[in-house]
Amino acid sequence: MPPTTSRSPYDAALNQTIPPSRAKIIPYTHGLTGVNLKVNDITTQGLWVSVAILVAIVLIARLAQYLYRRFRLIVTIPLTRDQHRYWARDSSFWSKIKKNLLQAPLLHRRHNKEIQLSSAINVGTLPSRLHSLLLGAFLISNIIYCVVLDYRGQSKAALIAELRGRSGHLALINMLILILFAARNNPLIPILSVSFDTFNLFHRWIGRIIVLQSVVHMTAWFVNNEHAIGYNGIKDVLMTDTFAQCGLAAAIALLVIIVQSPGAIRHAFYEVFLITHQILAIVILGATAAHIKLHNLPQKPIIYTIIGIWASERVMRILRIIYYNISYQGVTKVRVEALKGGACRVTFDIRRPFVTAPGHHIYAYIPSISFWMSHPFSVAMVSNEEPLLEYTPAPSPSPSILNGVEKISKHATAAPSYSISCIMAARTGMTRNLYNKARSSPDGVYTCRAFIEGPYGAADTLDSYGTVMLFAGGVGITNQISHMHHLIQGWAANTNATQKLILVWSVRSLDQLQWARPWLEQLSQLDRQGRDLEIVTHVTQLRNVDESIRPQEMQIHPGRANVDKLVEYHFEERIGAMTIGVCGPGALADDVRKAARTVMSRGKVDFWEEAFTW
Numbered sequence: 073m074p075p076t077t078s079r080s081p082y083d084a085a086l087n088q089t090i091p092p093s094r095a096k097i098i099p100y101t102h103g104l105t106g107v108n109l110k111v112n113d114i115t116t117q118g119l120w121v122s123v124a125i126l127v128a129i130v131l132i133a134r135l136a137q138y139l140y141r142r143f144r145l146i147v148t149i150p151l152t153r154d155q156h157r158y159w160a161r162d163s164s165f166w167s168k169i170k171k172n173l174l175q176a177p178l179l180h181r182r183h184n185k186e187i188q189l190s191s192a193i194n195v196g197t198l199p200s201r202l203h204s205l206l207l208g209a210f211l212i213s214n215i216i217y218c219v220v221l222d223y224r225g226q227s228k229a230a231l232i233a234e235l236r237g238r239s240g241h242l243a244l245i246n247m248l249i250l251i252l253f254a255a256r257n258n259p260l261i262p263i264l265s266v267s268f269d270t271f272n273l274f275h276r277w278i279g280r281i282i283v284l285q286s287v288v289h290m291t292a293w294f295v296n297n298e299h300a301i302g303y304n305g306i307k308d309v310l311m312t313d314t315f316a317q318c319g320l321a322a323a324i325a326l327l328v329i330i331v332q333s334p335g336a337i338r339h340a341f342y343e344v345f346l347i348t349h350q351i352l353a354i355v356i357l358g359a360t361a362a363h364i365k366l367h368n369l370p371q372k373p374i375i376y377t378i379i380g381i382w383a384s385e386r387v388m389r390i391l392r393i394i395y396y397n398i399s400y401q402g403v404t405k406v407r408v409e410a411l412k413g414g415a416c417r418v419t420f421d422i423r424r425p426f427v428t429a430p431g432h433h434i435y436a437y438i439p440s441i442s443f444w445m446s447h448p449f450s451v452a453m454v455s456n457e458e459p460l461l462e463y464t465p466a467p468s469p470s471p472s473i474l475n476g477v478e479k480i481s482k483h484a485t486a487a488p489s490y491s492i493s494c495i496m497a498a499r500t501g502m503t504r505n506l507y508n509k510a511r512s513s514p515d516g517v518y519t520c521r522a523f524i525e526g527p528y529g530a531a532d533t534l535d536s537y538g539t540v541m542l543f544a545g546g547v548g549i550t551n552q553i554s555h556m557h558h559l560i561q562g563w564a565a566n567t568n569a570t571q572k573l574i575l576v577w578s579v580r581s582l583d584q585l586q587w588a589r590p591w592l593e594q595l596s597q598l599d600r601q602g603r604d605l606e607i608v609t610h611v612t613q614l615r616n617v618d619e620s621i622r623p624q625e626m627q628i629h630p631g632r633a634n635v636d637k638l639v640e641y642h643f644e645e646r647i648g649a650m651t652i653g654v655c656g657p658g659a660l661a662d663d664v665r666k667a668a669r670t671v672m673s674r675g676k677v678d679f680w681e682e683a684f685t686w
Contacts, residue, residue: 097229097296115238119217127264130266148648177662177665183199184681197335210278214246218242240286248374269682290319297309343501396423399424402423404423415587420436421489428454430554432526434449434451437522441502441506442501531682535567535569538572538648538649539572539574541642541653542576543576544654545577551655556595560605572606573604577607579611609626609627639668639671643677665681
């Protein structure tokens with residue numbers, strides 16, 4: 073028998089008696105017929121140029137900011153308190169820009185406070201005013217690039233084919249940006265000093281744009297195919313054509329991601345969401361690469377670049393993990409101490425010195441608790457204690473002389489100690505399991521092997537500000553302790569200009585004060601060189617304060633902190649330029665933002681927040 077050859081549904085349709093009008097559509101159902109590659113390239117250039125311009129603007133602004141702060145630091149370090157007055161003023165124009173654009177919420181007040189439909193369901197947070205403008209511009213530009221088609225003299229099928237090619241091409245270009253913005257090792261984070269939280273916000277919204285473009289791509293394909301070969305023909309294509317199957321697989325994976333991405337689902341099933349998200353990302357990349365390769369489409373370099381970025385970023389993560397956690401001395405161990413109030417004090421004994429900056433965070437892997445998962449945690453304290461060296465004469469009957477120098481031997485009197493300390497709140501999943509494991513241990517301490525990945529972050533230095541006011545809520549204290557430690561150490565070395573340091577920490581119960589009490593007492597005992605340190609705590613579920621339990625150098629107040637009054641008071645008493653930072657629940661962050669914006673127009677006040685808004 074002669075060998076049989078398989079024919080595509082398109083060939084079968086052409087061999088049947090079909091109306092000429094339908095036969096003319098078949099070339100536009102797949103491949104590059106009707107796709108305007110030249111305009112595709114122009115839209116790609118337009119998208120990249122707009123992104124490059126934005127990056128350049130941010131880079132120039134950050135460079136100017138860095139140089140200004142560096143100059144202010146050099147000038148203000150030797151100044152007396154009264155001489156800081158000049159730096160307490162700000163231009164009215166710049167203060168208005170900060171108040172009404174750079175630091176403004178989208179509407180009136182809400183930014184990081186989650187929008188809740190019920191006590192169990194929230195739908196996420198609102199982007200800031202600046203972020204909303206950037207996202208809106210990006211969305212509008214993508215819409216324009218999609219609909220700029222050749223409407224003159226083309227058939228309807230050709231126009232739909234052009235839309236199919238354009239939307240698919242733009243979805244792939246945006247995917248490159250999406251992958252970069254999702255990376256922990258995103259080089260733009262340290263270069264632009266923009267937080268991972270901001271890039272994660274753009275990652276989520278760009279992902280939604282990609283899904284919309286993919287839906288347009290699939291719809292355009294479906295319309296032309298339905299007009300040409302009908303529903304039965306489409307069914308045959310999806311059953312027999314690998315090219316179409318790969319495209320459909322990528323589209324379905326994208327739709328599943330968008331279905332599971334709302335905040336209510338992410339927060340309720342955080343660990344399941346992350347694992348599923350990563351698996352679906354691999355499916356999308358693999359299916360898209362096969363989809364493009366099967367028809368040798370011109371987008372092959374783009375998808376290979378995307379896969380290369382994705383894979384190399386994972387390799388960098390693995391190398392970080394190996395470097396800090398594995399050595400001839402063994403593997404990193406973690407000591408987890410269960411604390412009252414629903415948290416753990418966690419200390420990682422790592423293998424090498426850990427170089428970090430205030431405000432940085434790590435990702436922790438604890439395989440015995442959760443094999444796949446890593447969670448971000450702010451670094452509170454870092455200890456890099458090198459061993460002391462003891463010198464003794466070489467063991468020989470008489471001194472061994474070489475070039476007039478007696479040989480000596482040296483050995484370490486103790487093993488090096490490198491550790492990272494954090495606080496983990498017991499919520500759900502890994503953190504809850506870890507807390508329960510430690511609490512059920514005989515002495516309330518659980519020890520096991522672990523791995524850390526990091527450091528990560530884009531924290532700005534606070535050294536040039538005369539007044540630093542830090543707000544913390546709950547475990548947000550860890551982020552602020554790292555800033556306090558850096559500044560107080562700088563007082564002894566005379567490396568910063570800060571004259572006043574104020575910490576306002578809000579907790580629910582007195583038990584939660586024990587989370588950071590040892591560190592706060594340690595910091596309060598360091599040499600201040602005549603600078604002011606004020607530590608204020610507000611315990612929301614407390615009516616009266618027992619002075620016998622008050623930690624040294626710490627003020628305890630019952631009830632919620634009146635953020636407006638505190639900011640107003642310390643603004644009036646400020647020395648030089650002032651910065652106000654917050655790390656804590658969304659409601660607290662929004663209150664501090666509002667209070668900081670209120671005083672911005674009256675003096676030099678900058679605001680920043682540290683948040684993880686997964």
